[in-house]
Amino acid sequence: MFYVSDRTAITAETIGHSLLAQFEGITDYKEVTIPYVDTPTKAEKVVLQINAAAARDSDQPLVFSTLAEPATRATITNCQGLVLDLFEVFIKPLQEEFQAVPVVRRTRSHRLGNRSAYELRIGAIDYSLQHDDGARVKGYDKADLIMIGVSRTGKTPTCLYLAMQFGIRAANYPITEEDLGSSASLPGPVAPFKDRLHGLTIEPKRLASIREERRPGSRYASIEQCRAEVRRVESMFKQHGIPFINSTNTSVEEISTRVVQKRGLERHTSL
Amino acid sequence: MFYVSDRTAITAETIGHSLLAQFEGITDYKEVTIPYVDTPTKAEKVVLQINAAAARDSDQPLVFSTLAEPATRATITNCQGLVLDLFEVFIKPLQEEFQAVPVVRRTRSHRLGNRSAYELRIGAIDYSLQHDDGARVKGYDKADLIMIGVSRTGKTPTCLYLAMQFGIRAANYPITEEDLGSSASLPGPVAPFKDRLHGLTIEPKRLASIREERRPGSRYASIEQCRAEVRRVESMFKQHGIPFINSTNTSVEEISTRVVQKRGLERHTSL
Structure with missing residues (x-):
């Protein structure tokens, strides 16, 4: 199980744990959390890591991710794991609802939200x-x-x-x-x-x-x-x-x- | 914004906040969190609450939910809000991956996970x-x-x-x-x-x-x-x-x- 995020990966871990808890018997897995994957270059390194796990194991790696920036997300999506990305599925309906385009924040500080x-x-x-x-x-x-x-x-x-x-x-x-x-x-x-x-x-x-x-x-x-x-x-x-x-x-x-x-x-x- | 869950709703809040943070200017909203919606009957009451908000406001209510039980989830999905449910989108690919059907847990205690x-x-x-x-x-x-x-x-x-x-x-x-x-x-x-x-x-x-x-x-x-x-x-x-x-x-x-x-x-x- 990989948890990949352009920020803390706390949301990705939370989502992954919530979903995995729904399946009995799925308990024997290794977890790798990779926060701050905020450029396509960093994402490429993560892809190598996921692909290495895919080559090593008989089971396909699962990747829970929260990647806001489209190019970074696209890079991860091309890995040899099953990628479940929060933004991939939810940003589009929200964009239509708000009639607004999401802002990609690249600054590292000032991230206190509310x-x-x-x-x-x-x-x-x-x-x-x-x-x-x-x-x-x-x-x-x-x-x-x-x-x-x-x-x-x-x-x-x-x-x-x-x-x-x-x-x-x-x-x-x-x-x-x-x-x-x-x-x-x-x-x-x-x-x-x-x-x-x-x-x-x-x-x-x-x-x-x-x-x-x-x-x-x-x-x-x-x-x-x-x-x-x-x-x-x-x-x-x-x-x-x-x-x-x-x-x-x-x-x-x-x-x-x-x-x-x-x-x-x-x-x-x-x- | 409604955060609806059959458990603590912490995941639903986390997801909602992560997604909303992507849109600038979307800051003026009221938040309602409803945890422990674990039966269709409870879900019906929540639907009434969401529909009342929909009737009151010009904007459609947004509903971030994490509902594992299919009947409860189906009930909420029928409300007059835009429902973004974690399980709705992610359970199916996981089910195929694991070749296993998710277990719906109804017990209230023993929920310590790992x-x-x-x-x-x-x-x-x-x-x-x-x-x-x-x-x-x-x-x-x-x-x-x-x-x-x-x-x-x-x-x-x-x-x-x-x-x-x-x-x-x-x-x-x-x-x-x-x-x-x-x-x-x-x-x-x-x-x-x-x-x-x-x-x-x-x-x-x-x-x-x-x-x-x-x-x-x-x-x-x-x-x-x-x-x-x-x-x-x-x-x-x-x-x-x-x-x-x-x-x-x-x-x-x-x-x-x-x-x-x-x-x-x-x-x-x-x-």
Whole structure:
């Protein structure tokens, strides 16, 4: 599998992975990503590389590409692989729709696309880092969202992903054993922001295995402790009507998307 | 612009943004993202929403979609928008290539795709956070990469992106004024890992404006100070043969891709 692009190749990889996931059993392949193929000369070198793979293997190489510049794209299309190019198939209908010709950008810098969405994302990363794991609880009035859950349920990567991908200011606050005591009230720092809270939970077995890696043999990592914490935190979520999601078999992308959808938050994807 | 998907719609957004960026002047549009459209019934509701937009506006709605299930896709295709669906155009050639029929996955969980690449990414986020901004300099032997640069050049978001998107264990170490003193040697903690270092620099004006937001009116944010630090850090990079990149007009995606390419690091995109 080749991912070829005149920019970062992140779109080409995303497309390729989305499509390959549709076919069961297609798992045994080598992946080569080649970004910044932005001239026909560079494209010719890539063609040699693809053709060498075609000569070596019995299977035809697959090439997922996002090449905006027509001459570069034409060069790649002539290789001995099966080329699936995003621009090849979609630019024409868009051109007709917009009654406009695409601009080929050759400059390497100034490629921030939507600058305001980009700056929102960078600002959100900064915010989420500063408000990670219960730090700086005073800034919660500026949060778009506060993720809560017991230790090691995936709050931090989820918040960072929400910030990075969607420009959402996501704080997170760990629910400790103390918080899960008899009172069943929400922890003081997050209680005033009930409408911004979202819970994360996890299967106790999985939690125990994650915690075991961090503190082997500890009470903290024991299955009894994990079971008790999960049971009590889920009951806290339910009692206060806080929506929650189980992270056991769900990726941060998926958790983030569901939380954003549930909350009606705006996505500021700027790529 | 509608982004419609039976999963997170991140691919659909990425595709849409890539394509729209090719047309200058197409900037004034409203974006609606609808994830988890995974049944024809849900698709019918989306069609109503698209048709309402079509009736309201003079321009035809554009629909970027990634819909794997044929009946759901067929439902959306019948809307009054211009539908550009990734699966519609690419599944057929892949099916012929693989001599296999795509599997439609209806289960909502277990959608981690390549689990080992995913866990690598989560582990890398953890590593990068723990080794952010000069913290825990003792773990550098486990770094894939150590980003260095003066304060506020974008080291942290770059490292987090490298970890999140590509599964790369990226530490970062801030170069202080003290490090830029007369000696011109590399700071002690990073000196033993010269081959893993990558520099970040920035235009002094931009740096001053970023620092001004953090500490208004400070010496730290003054243009003289920023000019001196940038000049000296670039000279340190050059003297020690450390490759560096200027972040002024370059997004974290672009910086990350270039660093990975330059270093020959492996990308572990798992989406």
